[in-house]
Amino acid sequence: MxxxxxxxxxxxxxxxxxxxxxxxxxxxxxxxxxxxxLSQNYSVIAVSKEELSSDAFSKINKIISQAQEIAPDSVIKKLSSDMKSTNIELLKLTLPKFYKLSLKHYPSPDEIKKLKSDLLAHNAITKVEDFAHTHDxxxxxxxxxxxxxxxxxxxxxxxxxxxxxxxxxxxxxxxxxxxxxxxxxxxxxxxxxxxxxxxxxxxxxxxxxxxxxxxxxxxxxxxxxxxxxxxxxxxxxxxxxxxxxxxxxxxxxxxxxxxxxxxxxxxxxx
Incomplete structure (x- = not known):
C-alpha cells in the first residue's frame, strides 16, 4: 500500500x-x-484618387493580401433619385475609389499603425479607416x-x-x-x-x-x-x-x- x-x-x-x-x-x-x-473578417478601407491594383497595394505594405474595389453604386443610388443618367455617370467618374484591403494575418497594433502610415504616404491615397479602436x-x-x-x-x-x-x-x-x-x-x-x-x-x-x-x-x-x-x-x-x-x-x-x-x-x- x-x-x-x-x-x-x-x-x-x-x-x-x-x-x-x-x-x-x-x-x-x-x-x-x-x-x-479575425483576419478573414477584419479589413482596412482605403480611399484613393486613382485606380490601384492588388499588386500596387501589396507593394505598399506586404501584410496586404488582397485589395477589392468597393462599388459606389449603393451610395449613388441614394443620391440619384432625381438625377439624370448623364449626371450619374459623371458622378461615378468624379467619386474617389474605395478599396477593401484584406490582410495576410491578424495584425498587431504596431503593424496597423505602420500599415496606415505606409498607405497615407502614397500620393493617390487620401484617407484610411483602420478601425483601430475595435482592433486594439x-x-x-x-x-x-x-x-x-x-x-x-x-x-x-x-x-x-x-x-x-x-x-x-x-x-x-x-x-x-x-x-x-x-x-x-x-x-x-x-x-x-x-x-x-x-x-x-x-x-x-x-x-x-x-x-x-x-x-x-x-x-x-x-x-x-x-x-x-x-x-x-x-x-x-x-x-x-x-x-x-x-x-x-x-x-x-x-x-x-x-x-x-x-x-x-x-x-x-x-
Whole structure:
C-alpha cells in the first residue's frame, strides 16, 4: 500500500504538469485559430484618387493580401433619385475609389499603425479607416488571456516541481540505509540509485499514458468540440504523434533530472 501511495503522489504531480502544459498548447492553438478567423473578417478601407491594383497595394505594405474595389453604386443610388443618367455617370467618374484591403494575418497594433502610415504616404491615397479602436480592444483581450494562462501554467510548473523533488527526497531517505550498505560494498553511485531512477521513470511513463488517454478522449468529446464550433474555430486538442512525444519527453526528462539532482546531492552529503 505504501508503494502505491509513493507512486500515486508522483504520478499526480507529473499529471498536473502535463495537463497544464497541454492546456497551454490548446489555448495557444485556439488563439491562433481565432486570429485566423479575425483576419478573414477584419479589413482596412482605403480611399484613393486613382485606380490601384492588388499588386500596387501589396507593394505598399506586404501584410496586404488582397485589395477589392468597393462599388459606389449603393451610395449613388441614394443620391440619384432625381438625377439624370448623364449626371450619374459623371458622378461615378468624379467619386474617389474605395478599396477593401484584406490582410495576410491578424495584425498587431504596431503593424496597423505602420500599415496606415505606409498607405497615407502614397500620393493617390487620401484617407484610411483602420478601425483601430475595435482592433486594439480585441487584440489586447487575446493577449491578456494568453498571458494569464502562461502565468498560471508557470506557477503550476514551479510548485509541482518542488513537490516532486520533495517526494523523491523523502523516498531517498526511506532507502538511505540500503544505499549506504551498497556503498560499503563498493557499489557505484548509479547502481545504488537505480531503484530511485526506476521509480521516477515508471511514474513518468504512467503519467504520460494517463495523459494520452485523457486528452485523446477529450479531443473527440462532443461537448468540447461544440464549444469550439460555437466560436467558429477548429482546434487540434490532441495530436496523437507530436503531443504524445512532447508529453512523454517532458515527463521522463523532468523525472530523470530531479532524480539526478537528488542523487548528486546525496553524494555530496556522503
Amino acid at each position: 505504501k508503494s502505491v501511495r509513493n507512486h500515486l503522489s508522483l504520478v499526480v504531480a507529473l499529471l498536473s504538469i502535463l495537463f497544464s502544459m497541454q492546456l497551454f498548447f490548446i489555448v495557444e492553438r485556439s488563439i491562433d485559430a481565432y486570429k485566423v478567423k 480592444t480585441i487584440y489586447k483581450l487575446l493577449l491578456l488571456f494568453k498571458n494569464v494562462v502562461t502565468l498560471f501554467s508557470s506557477v503550476v510548473l514551479v510548485v509541482t516541481l518542488l513537490l516532486i523533488f520533495k517526494e523523491l527526497r523523502i523516498w531517498q531517505y526511506k532507502h538511505n540505509e540500503r544505499m549506504s550498505i551498497m556503498g560499503l560494498f563498493g557499489a557505484a553511485l548509479w547502481l545504488r540509485s537505480a531503484v530511485l531512477f526506476r521509480l521516477a521513470i515508471v511514474d513518468a511513463l504512467i503519467a504520460s499514458f494517463v495523459s494520452f488517454g485523457v486528452f485523446a478522449y477529450l479531443s473527440s468529446y462532443p461537448w468540447v468540440l461544440e464549444q469550439f464550433r460555437n466560436i467558429g474555430i477548429e482546434v487540434v486538442v490532441f495530436n496523437p504523434v507530436d503531443d504524445s512525444l512532447m508529453i512523454l519527453g517532458v515527463s521522463v526528462m523532468i523525472s530523470i533530472i530531479l532524480a539526478s539532482l537528488i542523487v548528486l546531492g546525496h553524494k555530496e552529503e556522503a
